[in-house]
Amino acid sequence: MATLDINRVRKAYGNLEVLKEVNISVGDGEFLVLLGPSGCGKSTLLNIIAGLEDITGGEVLIGNRVVNDLPPKDRDIAMVFQSYALYPTMTVRQNIEFGMKIRGIPAEERAKATNAAAEMLQMTGLLDRKPSQLSGGQRQRVAMGRAIVRHPDLFLFDEPLSNLDAKLRVDMRTEIKRLHQRLGTTIVYVTHDQIEAMTLATKVAVMKGGVVQHFGPPQEVYDRPANTYVARFVGSPAMNIIPGWLLASDGVPTVAFDTPQGEAVVRGVPLSAETAHRFAGRDVLVGIRPEHFGLDPSGTVPVGVDVVEPTGPDTLIVFAAGGTEVVARLEPFDAQVGRQERFSVKAEKVVLFDPATETRLD
Amino acid sequence: MTDISQSAAVPGTAPQRPAATLSARLARWLPRLVMAPSFLVVLIGVYLFIAWTLWISLSSSAMLPRYDFVGLEQYVRLWNTPRWHTAVINLFLFTGLFLAVTIALGLLMAILLDQNIRAEGVLRTVYLYPMALSFIVTGTAWKWVLNPELGVEKVVQSWGWDTFAFDWITRPETAIYCVVIAAVWQSTGFAMAIFLAGLRGIDSSIIKAAQIEGASLPRIYASIIVPLLRPAFLSVIVLLSYISIKSFDLVLALTNAGPGGSTEMPSTFMFAYTFQRNQMGVGAASAIMMLMTVAAIIIPYLYSELREDTHGH
Structure with a gap:
């Protein structure tokens, strides 16, 4: 578990600035949602936190430790992707155990951790299946299980529900909320869906054009939006x-x-x-x-x-x-x-x- | 449905009916008509001659076809011919080396090309270009390159390294490796193209996920990406095996099965016995042996491909 501080972070591809002086700071155990339309820089920011993209300026601190130059594996993070990113040739069990295997955790402990995660996510019966034999919601569960067994300081979710149908999205939303309540780990969650942001977040950062428009608790973002952009983006029908x-x-x-x-x-x-x-x-x-x-x-x-x-x-x-x-x-x-x-x-x-x-x- | 269309068609449409059925009949027959010529050509050119070859291989034909029946006599003669043994050994040696080296190099090149490098399009074309040449051209070109009097050996010696020797093509025990070199040169780009297409189809977030879990790049390739390329491997193996079994023009142009018959392959053997040595029966028997070998590779491949299709993959 850890705090997350993003200080004056900038990101540019050549002359194209996709993040301009982003400042966000959340405490231990908070649920931060980065909300914005596509192209607003929210996924880039998440990739920077994960270490999958270089930082152009500023610094990222996870648990008061500057991680700018740390590779992703040393940042103590786990990430859930929009496309689930399961390893297609491995069974569910192998998918969940892959990271632990790489970190040299003994087989006995691996099995224990996998079973515990499977139980928590109610997918004990799926462990020997291949990802192609699972539904979208089940794949999402496996991706979350893979993240949980890592016991990370920070969970990163990149639009995890976008590929699910409407009904399942609501169920999985509840699941993620429950997961957060149970584990208490700090979460950074990227979405373009303002309802997900409102329901899940303890803090929302509404982004547009690489700039944080409003950073605050969801109710504040809803009640007292910082500008007309935020007012129109959050809420349906809009303000x-x-x-x-x-x-x-x-x-x-x-x-x-x-x-x-x-x-x-x-x-x-x-x-x-x-x-x-x-x-x-x-x-x-x-x-x-x-x-x-x-x-x-x-x-x-x-x-x-x-x-x-x-x-x-x-x-x-x-x-x-x-x-x-x-x-x-x-x-x-x-x-x-x-x-x-x-x-x-x-x-x-x-x-x-x-x-x-x-x-x-x- | 049928009730509605019939009752709607009844008033006033009676005179149009023959035309409608004619066009319906045409629509039904047109695909068959269009397919008929090529179907006929394949039927005669391929399957009839396969059957004919099979018959010849069971007859006592020598210089001219003779339509009698001698059972498996020609096959016994075939397998008692030392030159056929050389051909079979060469085939396995050549196929094994050719596949292994082509796949290894092609995969390596595809992986390197997939690292977001500059001028990828140009490089891809350069590597794929040998595929556009016929094996005759490849064989002739490599005959010169490998010739000690003209090619690599001569060049290196002229640079001052007098003792340098690269005369594989002139020595019976190594000449077959020269055929491998030329074939690899021709086909590697093709293997690379298939592997590259496979790599491009892999979701990049899978690689990101593995990175976050701490897997090194070689580990990611070994554990995740290469297993995902299974269909590409299958295609490359099948297509290259078939190229190597039927390889005829390359050997003919490069070594002409020499020196001393040391690079004889089943295809050159078949050609020599059927058309040059007046032993048509033995040649036909060797052709049937090749057909069996190709079928042993192709049929399981087609079976697995078609079966996967019906499962909706």
């Missing part, structure tokens, strides 16, 4: 970003935006007095999560229903506001396209962004 303005009012920060049905006003958004003063009367971007709308005849947001999408537990209502499309997630009701409704907004959940820099206003 609505509505162009509006801050009213110069009496101490209670209030925002307003246009809808075709009239002006919408939200009183009491969280904003420091100093920022409220600075932005009084100026344009802001108003970030409202879909679930923070509510159907309310006395609400302050007039709405013309454009689209109704019932999902079962909720009904999604699409309407126009501030020149963009806005999605509200409401309890199911008798929604009719074209009808006028009034919505209220949980003002304390609203996040404001600076239209110039698109960063959050506090």
Whole structure:
């Protein structure tokens, strides 16, 4: 078990900079998720932590030890790959034992460790099969078993669930969470799926273009995203970003935006007095999560229903506001396209962004 | 389904019916028509002559075919001919060495080419190029290279190393190794290409996983990658064995089965006895022996390949 510190890490291929001054620091036993779209540098960062790619600048510390120049095998890590990376010609048992064999662990201990891992992952019956005889979920289990028997300081997961179907992905997600709870090992997990990030992480680093956009606990990333990019990336449906303005009012920060049905006003958004003063009367971007709308005849947001999408537990209502499309997630009701409704907004959940820099206003 | 299509076809489609069945019949027969000429050629050119050769080998044919039956007499004569023994020994020696060296070199070159090197495309073409030459050209070229009066020996001696000797091609006990050298030169690029294709098909994260587990590069190749190349090995072995058993033009151009019959191969033996020495029966018997040898290699290979296909691999 170990802490992980990534200090000012840079990575460039020739003139192409794929990581720019990345700083991340997590404590012992944390579950760090690197979240971002493809090409954001998250896998490169993971490969750098693993030692599979050279570092251009900065340093990586695992357990307070600089590992920049250590080969992967000396970093005390174990990695699970998206393609599982099982050795196809070996049985499951041989796959799990291969690393131990190389490290010269006696056969008796190897068998013991393998059986323990197989039991933990409920795959005792699979040990003598070849990877080609396993389903995707079973292969993923074997890959995890191979990682577990190493007892590493650090687990690295590279999009481990991307190749699984939706149902299995949810099951394996739970499995990984359980594994983390049981072993308590520090984990770095790369994914582009924000739900995986939210459910698994103790810390999330949202990345884009080789830059960490927001690093913090998942709930903070969700509630108070650092900028509009993070706000739109995390959450499904994404956070609505509505162009509006801050009213110069009496101490209670209030925002307003246009809808075709009239002006919408939200009183009491969280904003420091100093920022409220600075932005009084100026344009802001108003970030409202879909679930923070509510159907309310006395609400302050007039709405013309454009689209109704019932999902079962909720009904999604699409309407126009501030020149963009806005999605509200409401309890199911008798929604009719074209009808006028009034919505209220949980003002304390609203996040404001600076239209110039698109960063959050506090 | 049939009900619907029939009822839909009934109104007004009756006059079109003959045309429809004609085109359906054509569609059914066209593949057979297209295949027929080549099928016929193969049937006559290959299988009929195999059968004919088999018959000749069981007859007393000498200079001209004679259609009688003498049982296995020609085979007995064949196996009592010392020259045939030389040919069989040479075949095993040649095949063994040729396969071992070609596979070893081809695999090594493929592994080296697979290390993300520069100008890989050019090198690949260079190594594969000998494959484009016919064995006649290879044999002739290597005859000059290996000739002590013209080739390597002459060059090294002219550099000042007067005692240097490389006269294998002129000595009966070593001449067969010269055939191996020329054949290896011609086929290594081909083996390399197949191995390289196999290597390219391997998921790179498997190698990363093994690296993280602490396996050294030689260990990764020995334990993981080479076992994964099993299908490539099988293809190379089968194709090279077949090349070596039927190798005729190379030996003819390089050594003409000499010196003193020391590089005789079953194929040159067959040619000599059938067309030059007026012992058609013995020649046919040797041809059938070669066919058996090739079949012994090819049939299990085809069987395993086709069986894997039906299992959906």
